[in-house]
Amino acid sequence: MTDDSATPDTAHARLAGEIRRLRKAAKLSQPELAQRIGYSRNYVSMAERRSGNLPSQPLVNAIDTVLGAGGALRGLRGQAKREQRDLRLSAATGPANVVEAADQKGLALRLAETDSTSDSPQLGPNLEDVLSHLREQWHLLVKTDNLLGPRYALSGVLSQLDAVEELLASVRPEQRRDIVRVGAQYAESASWLYEDMCDVTTARRWCSQSLEWGLEADDQPMVTWALFRRSQQVAERNAGQILSLVQAARRASRDLPTPMRAALAQQEAYGLALDGDELQAQTRIDEAQNWAATDINGEARGGHGSFCTPDYLEVQRARCWLALGDPARAIELFEHHVPRLPTVYQRDRGMALGQLAQAYVSYGEPEQAARVAVEALRIGRRGSSLRTVADVKAVGGRLKDHAQLAPVSQLIAELAAG
Incomplete structure (x- = not known):
């Protein structure tokens, strides 16, 4: 076992000690903290080591946020990075081109050149290459999320946001707009991923950042999309605020790609269903089908809203029927269209x-509800979709009076296994 007392008092050592102290103060084990930040336990263990590799910026950012360090951990990491740079510079002469890895997944973060007269990185001639790389990585990370869930996509998204922030720290004003536009995409993705991990506070923070950057870049479709995402973060039964935000999104940009129109229409349908307006809710889903996307690769090559395939929209129609108190119609649609969703x-x-499990509970079919809930639980846990897991836990709570039934007993056991 390493003797921490023998470790030199470096910023790296202080960072590791502070992460450990704050984690214990929050009464979290390493696995529990890992789950909250979307990394494996090995990453947390590595971050608490006082020697060896310095933890990546995205990892420290995530820990700082979850443990409420208020930027202290970020500051220590920055100091440790400067100490490492000073050691390298003392052993080398002249300017150097710097290419850093984002994390152990090997995503490239930035291309910069060091000015021999300044400690700050200056943008080199490769800015457009960097932006092209960031745009391409966004599509790949969207697919990673669709296939595997936020656990596997979040670290990459945060890595690229770190790259964006470092570029913005040294960019000239006339170059800023294109970087900010890319940053808004990544901020919105971070918002979505944190939302799926049930961290609504952080999700809203990134959504606000996406909106701010979208406004700065005069990217009206991005502003629209940020408002749409904000409508998804509203308390479940607040129909008025959902509808108000969707209407604001429509006003923000009237010339939208068809997938975005479909997404807005289905979200407005859900708000109308919560408000009890059956006719208008169904009409909005019908309108959305006119703008349905055809993305089966899960990379959003057609832009935001590419997930709104015809079957996805019918699943949202089923969700509306569930909100309207008609589980029978919801079940019929769920059963037909869920198996037809693109596999990605x-x-x-x-x-x-x-949601289908919830419909079965409302329809008085506890055994079928439990069977479907077990399947949903396994998918949710594989990808760390804590929102799906939370939905299944709610189903388990509603089925507790049927614990004598074998499928319900299995669901309760799997939930308890945690």
Whole structure:
């Protein structure tokens, strides 16, 4: 076992000690903290080591946020990075081109060149290459999320946001707009991923950042999309605020790609269903079908809203019927369209199965509800979709009076296994 007392008092050592102290103060084990930040336990263990590799910036950012360090951990990491740079510079002469890895997954973060007269990185001639790389990585991370869930996508998204923030720290004003536009995409993705991990506070913070950057870049479709995402973060039964935000999104940009129109229409349908307006809710879903997307690769190549395939929209129609208090119609649609969702959309499948389980409970079919809930639970846990897991836990709570039934007993056992 390493003797921490023998470790030099470096910023790296202080960072590791502070992470450990704050984690214990929050009464979290290493696995529990790992689950909250979307990393494996090994990453947390590595971050608490006083020697060896310095933990990545995205990892420290996530820990700082979850443990409420208020930027202290970020500051220590920055100091440790400067200490490492000073040691390297003392052993080398002249300017150097710097290419850093984002994390152990090997995503490239930035291309910069060091000015020999300044400690700050200056943008080199490769800015457009960097932006092209960031745009391409966004599509790949969207697919990672759809296939595997936030656990596997979040670290990459945070890594690229770190790259964006470092570029913005040294960019000239005339270059800022394109970087901010890319940053808004990543901020919105971070918002979505944290939302799926049931961290609504952080999700809203990133959504606000996306909106701010979208406004700065005069990217009206991005502003619209940020408002749409904000409508998804509203308390479940607050129909008025959902509808108000969707209407604000429509006003923000009237010239939208058809997938975004479909997404807005289905979200407005859900708000109308919560408000008890059956006719208008169904009309909005019909309108959304006119703008349905055809993305079966899960990479959002057609832009925001590409997930709104015809079957996805019918699943949302089923969700509306459930909100309207008609589980029979909801079940019929769920059963027909969930199996037809593109296979890449695993997280959407898990969420839809969780809603189908709720419909079965409302319809008085506890055994079928439990069977479907177990399937949803397994999908949710594979991808760390804590929202899906929370939906299944709610189903388990509603089924507790049927614990004598074998499928319900299995569901309760799997929930308890945690």
